[in-house]
Amino acid sequence: MPNPVTGSQLINIDPNDKLVNVAAYAQSSGNQTVVIKNSSGKVVFQAQGKSSSGGELTRIGEGSFLSDGNGTYTVELTPNAGILPCESACVYQGAPYVHTYSFATNDGGAQAGDKDFNDLYVNITVYKNKG
Incomplete structure (x- = not known):
């Protein structure tokens, strides 16, 4: 398991890849946020929300966009989490065709509270082709 980190996360999406799908879920009574920006700083996805009831996992946003620019994206998650x-990839004929970035957060930092890492879960799936 990777060590927990904080702050904005950089991901690299091959500019030749086409379709990017994002889904975000909250399981927290506190407001959770995710903003994804391309290399020009343009917001390509954003979502915010909280659990609909106590410990229930709630989808707070979903969407898709086409990759652009130089392929560097910034993922900003709930502050101080x-x-x-x-990161994982499905490979076909030696090349990644489906590439996934996932982020799981714990409110207040890695060692805070219940250390459940399910307060916000974001899944970014990159497909080699569209259509």
Whole structure:
């Protein structure tokens, strides 16, 4: 398991990849936020919200966009959260065709509160092709 981190996260999406899908979930009574910006600082995805009821996982946003620019994106998650980042790829004929970035957060930092890392969960899936 990776060590928890804090602050904005950089991800690299190959500019030749086309379709990016994002889903965000909250399981916290506190407001959770995610903002994704391209290399020019343009917001390509944003969501905010909190759990609909106590410990229930609630989808707070979903959407998609086409990759652009130089492929560097900034992912800003709930301020001061401890973040567990994860990255994986599905490879076909030696090349990644589906690439996934996931972020799980714990409110207040990695060692705060219940250390559940489910207060905000963001899944970013990058597809090699669209259509």
